[in-house]
């Protein structure tokens with residue numbers, strides 16, 4: 001019998017525990033157990049075959065890691081003395097019924113820590129958020145105005161059309177108050193009736209697949225080892241095998257967890273041979289710092305978050321929408337409300353505004369930064385990012401190694417293989433303390449085996465060199 005507070009781990013992944021169902025405390029335990037698995041969890045025990053929709057029961061007291069363990073916080077362990085079964089928020093297994101949410105209120109893991117405003121500024125070499133120009137920050141400090149005023153139409157049409165020009169596309173553009181994650185959901189809801197293919201090769205592509213599953217879609221994964229790139233021929237083979245039977249191929253262009261840049265252009269050309277299959281690209285950690293010809297490679301939707309290579313504050317998401325994608329959504333019965341292409345774009349066409357109240361200060365910042373980006377030009381920006389990536393790789397080769405497959409390395413994030421066995425957490429701390437610079441540890445399972453340098457946005461070879469000098473000093477290289 002299930003008991004309140006029990007956890008179940010879904011063993012589809014060999015690598016680690018990524019998906020997890022939390023059974024709520026209280027009387028309605030049964031109500032929260034996923035019912036659309038082929039075999040109910042209670043019937044299982046012992047060794048179970050992956051893909052048999054099997055669930056393993058975990059002793060709650062063995063739980064010693066963050067239950068939101070999709071790789072994003074490997075070091076987020078259970079605080080001393082806390083029982084794990086009341087220490088976490090809600091996280092439903094991907095196979096849970098869409099829309100079901102356990103009636104569960106967890107005891108917070110973290111106590112309130114007052115924000116004092118007294119913090120040392122750090123230079124950010126993270127894979128986002130990244131450095132933001134001062135005049136872009138200043139642009140947010142304007143007196144507020146209404147989102148239905150003419151002034152808003154001026155602002156929103158300016159940022160949309162400037163973005164379209166920058167991205168060099170004839171497709172429609174949406175700038176939405178959300179982080180890019182919103183477009184994982186929206187593109188799935190808007191474009192996938194039944195089935196999609198998601199190549200997975202790291203934590204973010206895993207999550208992209210996970211989101212689609214969570215939304216009740218039939219997801220086929222094309223799985224690669226972390227660090228490997230998605231290969232166009234594999235995508236072709238999969239499409240051939242299913243006779244193009246996918247509504248969408250959805251993939252991550254720049255796998256931020258591994259530093260791999262996938263060849264979306266070639267894959268787009270393959271998908272374009274299947275007219276009923278649309279191509280969706282998460283370019284969250286590279287768009288704006290790695291040029292991609294959207295229209296030439298049949299990309300139906302490509303999206304990013306503003307805090308990455310656009311070098312803006314976080315809080316806005318940008319997505320392009322092809323005519324085919326728009327038409328598909330019009331036919332769809334499951335389209336997203338908030339991220340619905342039709343709603344966003346029709347509102348734009350009729351009023352030049354957004355369907356609901358946007359983050360106006362962020363849009364003011366966006367306007368200022370997009371002018372800088374146009375002035376520099378997409379081509380020059382791409383070139384600057386290429387030079388930063390080449391410098392960083394050369395430095396990494398000299399002192400360490402590179403995690404991503406040769407020939408598929410990111411222009412915006414380098415994932416350095418820790419061949420010297422330095423203490424990554426300690427080095428990050430020392431660089432932060434002594435140099436006021438911040439870079440990232442590795443992601444999930446490769447947290448200590450790698451570290452990541454974000455060379456995106458407004459950084460230059462010179463500024464990246466300042467960081468690598470600091471790392472050399474702190475790590476005694």
Ligand SMILES: Cc1ncc(COP(=O)(O)O)c(C=O)c1O
Nearest residue numbers: 179180181204254256284285305
């Ligand atoms: C490739 C990729 N996809 C999705 C996300 C999620 O983006 P956001 O937190 O802006 O929604 C990230 C964040 O780092 C990412 O790198």
